[in-house]
Amino acid sequence: xxxxxxxxxxxxxxxxxxKSIKCEQNLGHDxxxxxxxxxxxFLKIMFSYNNKELIINETVPNRFSPKSPDKAxxxxxxxxxxxxxxxxxxxxxxxxxGYEQYFGPGTRLTVT
Amino acid sequence: GQQLNQxxxxxxxxxxxxxxxxxxxxxxxxxxxxxxxxxxxxxxxLIALYKAGELTSNGRLTAQFGITRKDSFLNISxxxxxxVGIYFCAGFTNAGGTSYGKLTxxxxxxxxxxP
Numbered sequence: 001x002x003x004x005x006x007x008x009x010x011x012x013x014x015x016x017x018x019k020s021i022k023c024e025q026n027l028g029h030d031x032x033x034x035x036x037x038x039x040x041x042f043l044k045i046m047f048s049y050n051n052k053e054l055i056i057n058e059t060v061p062n063r064f065s066p067k068s069p070d071k072a073x074x075x076x077x078x079x080x081x082x083x084x085x086x087x088x089x090x091x092x093x094x095x096x097x098g099y100e101q102y103f104g105p106g107t108r109l110t111v112t
Numbered sequence: 113g114q115q116l117n118q119x120x121x122x123x124x125x126x127x128x129x130x131x132x133x134x135x136x137x138x139x140x141x142x143x144x145x146x147x148x149x150x151x152x153x154x155x156x157x158l159i160a161l162y163k164a165g166e167l168t169s170n171g172r173l174t175a176q177f178g179i180t181r182k183d184s185f186l187n188i189s190x191x192x193x194x195x196v197g198i199y200f201c202a203g204f205t206n207a208g209g210t211s212y213g214k215l216t217x218x219x220x221x222x223x224x225x226x227p
Binding site for chain 1: 143152154162200213219
């Protein structure tokens with residue numbers, strides 16, 4: 001019954017590695033997002049996709065590459081991980097213009 | 113970029129007390145929203161406000177969209193232990209001439225309720 005799900009919940013990896021986080025929503029929404037929450041709990045949007053098309057890219061390093069195979073899925077691939085990438089990453093979805101966004105449970109990424 | 117100033121940063125209250133927190137911005141937002149985040153979970157939408165001056169309630173929660181469209185407040189009445197968490201305000205702006213847009217979040221208010 002989970003509306004927005006993410007895998008994995010926790011991800012511990014070493015600097016320089018490449019990793020992916022997956023997100024799926026079963027709400028029938030057409031817009032999906034990735035957010036980063038830092039250690040001070042500050043939430044900032046990274047990307048937004050509508051019907052598999054990128055509509056927002058908030059000056060995120062190009063080591064981060066989102067991919068949307070269909071409108072129910074939005075994955076995040078991160079190359080050459082750095083210590084500063086350690087954070088909680090949230091996927092969210094909305095219908096239409098995106099006023100009301102529904103968030104997944106988050107993926108805690110720790111880079112050592 | 114746009115910034116939202118949310119205050120207070122943290123609150124420690126007794127069960128049964130009322131709580132008030134607010135959010136201000138130097139920019140106008142079309143929509144204001146309030147979210148709550150429990151530990152280890154994603155933010156959950158509490159209230160959405162669509163028009164300047166709008167006052168909306170959701171149970172013990174009441175929120176208002178400021179007349180200037182640059183501020184909003186959230187009140188929680190008769191707090192209970194499960195109100196503990198981080199409360200975020202968020203303002204919505206359109207992205208580059210499209211109808212789609214993004215949320216800009218405040219820094220959050222950490223609420224602790226003592227039984």
